[in-house]
Amino acid sequence: MNNVYNIMIVGVGGQGSLLASRILGSVYMSKGLDVKVSEVHGMSQRGGSVVTYVRAGDKVESPLVPAGEADLLISFEELEALRWVHYLKKGGTVAVNTQQIYPMPVITGAAKYPDGIIGRIMESGVKCIAIDAASIAAEAGNQKASNVALLGAASGITGVDQSVWEEAIRQTVPANFVDVNLKAFALGKAAADKI
């Protein structure tokens, strides 16, 4: 299945990966491709590590992205980017929000939050787009739109037109949040373009 484009969205339960995955699904479906999106529901959503897979191509079989075959990793948190970066293929890209949320073993002192994550990712031979998505979303008018700001930052490398993204956001986001999300998307894209 070499013609399948593989995206992973990772983060901490509650960070909005479900909405991001639905926007991505809508983007690729509007391009006339076969799409599969694997979501996470239930207990793992409660502040745990969550991973969502988005796959698009002529024909997609498994909803899961095989390890070592992801083209794009979108991470809402630094440690989660490190957890999943080995799923990227050679030359793949990480778009990461430079936020650190300590997991409970770190909070209780049973484990240490690794240092220098962004540097380690850059050294691992993948492209890395690191942005402060929360601040960008706040600038757009709502910190909760940081998921869409990060999508904006990642959008450049997908080769999909901005208008397709914007239409997907309009279709997916509740009507009264469309404007703030479009703004967050544009600001996120601009931040990535500067890198």
Add this chain to the structure above:
Amino acid sequence: MTQKEKKLLIGNGAVARGLYEAGCVFVSSYPGTPSTEITEEAAKYDEIYAEWAPNEKVAVESAIGASIAGGRAFSGMKHVGLNVAADPVFTVSYSGIGAGLVIAVADDQGMHSSQNEQDSRNYAIAAKLPMLEPSDSEECLRFTKRAFELSERFDVPVFLRLSTRVAHSQSIVTLSEREGVALAEYTKNAQKYVMAPANAKVRRVEVEKREKALREFVNTSDLNKIEWGSRKIGIIAAGIAYTYAREALGDNASYLKLGIVNPLPDKLIAEFASQVEKLYVIEELDDIIETFCRKIGAKVEGKSLFSFIGEYTPGMIRSKILGSEPAAALPADVPVRPPVLCPGCPHRGIFHVLSKMKLTVSGDIGCYTLGASAPLSAMDTTICMGASIGVLHGMNVVRPETAGKAVAVIGDSTFIHSGITGLINLVYNKTPSTVIILDNSITAMTGHQQNPATGLTLKNKPAPAIDLEAICRAVGVKRVRSVDPFDLKGVEAALKEELAADEPSVILARRPCALLKTVKRNKPLAVNAVKCVKCRMCMRIGCPALVMGEKAMSIDPSLCVGCGLCIQLCRPGAIGGNDSE
């Protein structure tokens, strides 16, 4: 809507669409990950009556009633929910149906959100019921409609088996119009529907006749199909495992893709086996297809290569069958991130007090099972829905001397599901047990479903809210009181009194789930770094918003909802509103 509209739907949404298109008129379920969204989505169609029942047994019984009365009916549940519903299921297999009756059961390979990973195909075999297993959303929709047809053709309830990955993966489906199905006529037929021994003995014979007919049918049904590729490798698979195999092996193999996983097609399997060089069965959980293959004399490999435990992946299949190298592994120093109680969760205060008082805690199923995690670590047992009260009773009978140091904790929805009978047992058989009902006004873990105590139905219509306190008193508990779980001193005082009492008591810990939209979020709190002495007392509540800094504790303002529990624990008074910094 055009006839050929395409939509991206999760498997559960596609099953709901299938219910709509099949002309289903009645849905009754109890929520359970990964099955919940079937019923939530079905409820969005005005043409379908849809409800949350108090538990899966009541849900299936109600669907049986609707079916006997002549309406196409459905019930959906998770794998362990079928344990609860098993009693009516095994006997409706004898009576058969009125109009089509479909029961969806969603297995949770890998236990993403479950206490076990039982394989529901065993139920189909044991109850002698046909079971269909879709592998993506398109099949979820189509198989749901076919399940109703089969149900009516063979006079049998039909299982639809899902898995977490099928239920919660979106893929593209093609929508059709709703079939106009009139109610089937209802005529009294005691020989068919009154399963007393004399009638049941007659129906028992019918079950075997039906089994024979179904075993023939599955050999020729288009729900089972062969896809030829290279004949060096033959794969027999169903559901999500089929998609993994196709991903891993592509045209390097031929596939017998089973859409019906019970009964299994003997002639079709024998034909497929005879035309491939090496035959593999790829099935997660139990070795049901493999065992059947061996029974009919087909030489296969299955569990000698693949585990009985957890989920498979395309990479695993590739490496076991083609011998390719597994992909790179996770770096060693990445700490795990287990799920935790949310910031502002009302359960946190209760579990902190239980932990502080070093009580033995008989737990139950819900978000509050996370009270077992460090640093709260305030749970000794969790078995199944409603078990907390029975388990506590047994402990207290065997060790009466520690009854004053043991409690049961159970959520509002779980209490209604199957805790009430346990409470009756405490009263009837007189153990001085203390039960805490964690009433957060919603079924939270599965994503906020209404229940009989919330005052709203699945379709968001007002309903009488069951009075939990009145139920406890009605079954004979004399000591019933309410506490605010955020009032740590109040909780501790109430617990001390009730544990000392020489009779059963119930403490209702009442505060709505912090994630409910109606719950007001306070401004984030902050730590005064000068006053903080880093005693770590605040860390005992296990709040993800509290972080140990270099010089003082700090609070992550993006997570904190200002519940104030940490203020109650902070002896130097270092935690306060934002202005205290």
